[in-house]
Amino acid sequence: MTQIDDIVSDIQQLFKKQTNTIYAVRIINQIYSKKVNIFFEYYKLGQATHTQQIAQLDDSYRLKIPEIAKKIRHETKLTVHTNIT
Template identity: 65%
Template sequence: MNPIEDIITTIQTLFTKQPNTIYEVRIVHQRYANKVNIFFEYYKIGQARRSQQIARLDEAYRLQIPELAKQIHQATRLTVHTSVLLY
């Protein structure tokens, strides 16, 4: 399996439908560490957000973040946020 398939499998394992719970995936480029981190986030309405790191990819994936976000969304139907500046 490639890393993206592993990430999608991990997300599907963590995603348990609970009432009044919001699930999201966040992809963050750490500029100074030269890594791309992927987090699985969830929270119940009115409670604090919980975030769990599910992957840490090399700098080479930075330019693939939009495509990665699209693949994750298509496979899981979860909202995917990215906080990355592509320059």
């Protein structure tokens, strides 16, 4: 199992399908600290967003962010946001 597979497994454990709840995964490339952070976010309509950090990866994963996002989206069917263009 790769580190990305472990991340997908962690996300699947956190995902509990509830009514009126929005779920998403956010992948952030932190330029200055040279890290890639992955967060699991959810919120009920009309309430604050809850964010939980899933992983912090090395800068070597920076170029793989689109591939990571695609894999997470395919495996979990959740919306994936990134801060890269």
